Amino acid sequence: MIGPDEAVGSWRLSAAQDAVLADIAERAGESDAHGIARSQIDALAGVGLLGEALEPAAHQREVAERIAMADASVWFCWAQHQTPLKTLEAAHTGDHAPVVEEIQARWLAGLRSGHYLGAVAFAHLRRPGAPNPVAERVHGGWSITGKLDWVTSWDIADVMLVMVRASGDYADKIVCFYLAAGQDPAYLTGMHVHEPLKLLAMSGTHTRPITFDSVMVPDTNVAAWIDFDEWQQADARKTIDVNPASFGIIRGAVQELNEIATKRQDPQLFELVESFTTRARELRRRSYDAIDSGGPADERVSLRAQALRMTVEAATAVVTARAGAAMYSGCSAERRVREAMFLQVQAQTARTREASLALLI
16 A cells, blocks of 8 residues: 655655544544534644645645545545635735735635635636626625535635626736625625535534625635636646546555455455556656646646546445445445545546546447
8 A cells, every 4th residue: 555655755744643543533424414613623733734825736745635635525524624725825916805914814714724715715716607606896896696416524624715707897817805604794784604515525624605796895805816718727737637636646545455355354455556556656656747847737647647546446346345345425435436426527527528538438
């Protein structure tokens, strides 16, 4: 199985960090059924695993894999944190963002340390067609109308970054504003936070739809003013790459297969564990090398599709190996299959979808 030493040289997680991840894994079934407890996020922050991204990138990838290996729902909430943090770090005062320094003073130190958990809503920007929601310029701010279908971490986050396409003379821009999360702020009349979504996978992520009915967001909440075409190009560069969570789920599945093989002393399962381990190591090396070297886009899309396929294969292997026991609702095998299915659509674009479907032809 892929171990931390071979992944990142001599660097590895501390005993305290390992203990937090072990507790998250132990509670994964409960979190899947009833929602992630904020205390789990705070525990990650307490051992230095939430806040500013670790350097070099290999360290952050290893943390992402290890969290996804323990519980992909916790990983998803953890992963959302970086966008509001990095966006606020890069923000500067402008014509329609007059008090950026005040927003930074309120949130930035806490986001960097992990004391605050950040959430973000921007997946709607990837959809073709008319923008939804949309921001209309009004005196002193923006009137927001429309629906955010997916707002992850709402119940446990402290602050949410909302990214909305503007209209009219500003149609080429994205307005980025920050809201206190966890409740419907009283000053935002017309903002409606709906019940958590019942999802095939990742229901523990406290994902809710939010509807805006001519909600007035003042300029004092706006921290960034982004060109839509530039954002779209940057997003396209990111979504072609392998998600480290894929290898995390593979690692978790292979670990479970190894436990079954050891318990049964089953030669075929030991052989399967070795096969998955060898293939995953090589695919993982190639994937991260391609990212770090800025390899050809077609190669990186292909590697992402291959990793997604292996994620499904590894999760399915656990179901097959566990036999009838895998049919009990709430078991780890069921959860891993659903997590693997989630990754097939997470950050999906037309290009990545076509690459994944091509492997099935």
